[in-house]
Amino acid sequence: MSSSKHPASTSFKAPDSSSLQLNDQGKLRHFLTTDGLSKQVLTEIMDVAESFSGVAEQAVKKVPLLRGKTIANLFFENSTRTRTTFDLAAKRLSADVINLNIATSATTKGESILDTIRNLEAMQVDMFIVRHADSGAAHFIARHVAPHISVINAGDGRHAHPTQAMLDMFTIRRVKKDFKRLKVAIIGDILHSRVARSQIHALNTLGVREVRVIAPKTLLPSDTDSLGVHVYGDLKTGLDDVDVVIMLRLQRERMGAALLPSEHEYFECFGLTEERLSYAKPDVCVMHPGPINRGVEMDAAVADGPNSVILQQVTNGIATRMAVMALTLGHYATGKSS
Amino acid sequence: MSSSKHPASTSFKAPDSSSLQLNDQGKLRHFLTTDGLSKQVLTEIMDVAESFSGVAEQAVKKVPLLRGKTIANLFFENSTRTRTTFDLAAKRLSADVINLNIATSATTKGESILDTIRNLEAMQVDMFIVRHADSGAAHFIARHVAPHISVINAGDGRHAHPTQAMLDMFTIRRVKKDFKRLKVAIIGDILHSRVARSQIHALNTLGVREVRVIAPKTLLPSDTDSLGVHVYGDLKTGLDDVDVVIMLRLQRERMGAALLPSEHEYFECFGLTEERLSYAKPDVCVMHPGPINRGVEMDAAVADGPNSVILQQVTNGIATRMAVMALTLGHYATGKSS
């Protein structure tokens, strides 16, 4: 686990994803980060996700779009939850899935990852879903795969988790329709969060009015200034008049360590209660990537309350992952981008 | 593992399944226990199982009945064997299956089970196959799922294991045709057996002439009197003139403990030998849910002998599970119940 190290210090080169994600026609080929992708590309992902939302309500929850394609779940870091959503998304597109849990030390670094990739390529795998504790792992793989293969980043170190960010954007769009007027607050451990970075890039690209982060100073990254966010140190001022609240998941095993307060102290200052939520707009929507630690990040009354869209996020997660899979494999044309 | 506790003392409310299993039209919606289900419903399960028995003999062992449905195996207690039979049954109905082994302490109780369920619901899962060490777990989940979702109990604590009981009923019907004249003896650790309870309810509902249990007193539950069975303390009188012998599986790891004799002592008194089997009718059929401990519950000569229908039980298990899946999801109409 090098996720506690700074991204730049990992074994993989610092990500340089500007051109890597798009093909010559400007179409999505890999999906590694929301950073650097245009509003048009992000909007296309949501449009396709919207079209797939209906699939889950059909009697037969399947489309034959990726029939005969082979998708490999390459999880170097365990995550039953995230893997299950990719697995389901792939099955609903009629793809074949092979699951490879490689959460062992020997085969998780540079050369041996390449050997694994080369072997799976030789088996004519079409797509890699990559989760890895090191920042840049998905980029590293994307730089080395054969031209016809797509790589989707399912979370790399503290760098990016772009499908989570896009399912959040898709959820916001379904509830709020338009991004333009929105004030969005992200609350929690920004420093260690790959989700927060991907969300901030996406929210700014989609043109929200304001992105705020609310966190103790010790949980802010050193490059916060360059992220295009407003920083708040308390919920009262930070939540004032916001339309969307995005809670981050706290890694309980980290609480009480050097940088972090105890669970109790954290909840005292940053835990979301119904009372505190009243600082925000009445129709504020509350988001959380799950699983929730009730009583740590937020009260059960908020998590299960009328403003919560947490379960809609889960539903939208399947459609969003289906969209990213179909788009990167070139099996979906919306006709909206040239 | 709270399976050693009395059902009423578990963390889940005492099961109340009377109305929970049927929908407004009296059709099976969940399958949690054989207790309280009518003869008509049990018979319909066997009729549909009969129709699926042919599927496994076709060149293409599949029907498209549940294509596009998503079935989640929720095994809070490990059981490769049982899970494999549900997995196969689902595949032969063309459903998509996701396997979630959650045999870890943190996520197996009340609130966190509900969170897991809510998340899987949000992923548009259609059916949960639930195995749990606590009695009442499947009922608990059934009481909380969305209206379109079906729950099948794959074994909860010492409470019920209804698909095992129904595959046994189906096997008896295929061999003996009619339940009316049958004397059936269940031998072994009735106290700890979820299977025995489900069998006794089903046998009585289907109208067999007599249900006997043969066991040492220490392995009888305190409510034996209310179960509608005749109790025997030895094989000689208990097996006299019976048509069907159902052996229970002994948990070897429990043998020699407070309530239980050693394996050797047990076999001396209750082990089924060819000689002892001769007390029963000549065409008695011998059943066991597997895996068999040869030399503990019965001699190899009996397990593999001409009266054994143990492997037919396995075959019938697939058809029975297909039937329960298809019926609860409303994708099978026999026209026999209104």
Add this chain to the structure above:
Amino acid sequence: MSSSKHPASTSFKAPDSSSLQLNDQGKLRHFLTTDGLSKQVLTEIMDVAESFSGVAEQAVKKVPLLRGKTIANLFFENSTRTRTTFDLAAKRLSADVINLNIATSATTKGESILDTIRNLEAMQVDMFIVRHADSGAAHFIARHVAPHISVINAGDGRHAHPTQAMLDMFTIRRVKKDFKRLKVAIIGDILHSRVARSQIHALNTLGVREVRVIAPKTLLPSDTDSLGVHVYGDLKTGLDDVDVVIMLRLQRERMGAALLPSEHEYFECFGLTEERLSYAKPDVCVMHPGPINRGVEMDAAVADGPNSVILQQVTNGIATRMAVMALTLGHYATGKSS
């Protein structure tokens, strides 16, 4: 793990496969070993593999040949890599696959294996893919299965690994066209290698000009004389004028033990470098079953160099396994054998 014992000393009877693999019409029914199979049968496997090679290049990488068939991966010894290739091959033939990892002590010997087999038969499984640490395990199962079931040996002890051998033969044929003029050298730990035995039988049956083994004396089996090979103790003379070099995988955990030198010493004498490879023909092709220990068995420059066909072996492995599955289940007729 009894793979360190001599085959004859295992719990299974010495393999006797002459007639076991073929049905009355001389067609392949099981695939347990290359030993004793005719040139015609081996050629048919390669012909069918050739026809399946195209499938992986189609947009839809699937054929419906084994739709509705159930294939059980019975891996008594862990091997994610090999299992994945069989899994993929089965999925590309549209079969349903159930994975049973039984790498636990209790259920891996004689009687309990039979119980497992009988149960899976009763579930109407059509094919067993068997990997086991004991030589003869796949034969044992093949001798006991029902007439309609096929068994494929995915590696048993130090005895045989015939699908690996056949993917190697298929790779050689694709590169060299004809076996007749070829000199083939196998380098490494012949003694412990199930692959080497299967390769030697196949190469001799297919009529290559010469099979050589290059190994330290301590890594040669006692019956080397009867294998129909020429033995060389050094790379310089052994590689002279050869067309194909097959490297065996070294079990690093064995290095430095009684019979084996250290990794460093081994590489000094038997490691394949570019310089040493120059003793062979210029168009020599270099093979390895993977995963490669670079710097132990061979230099990275050789493994990734122009003569290496190692990744082609992986690709051909899927087609070969598809061929063996389709042929043994009688779902492919080439019309070439009567």
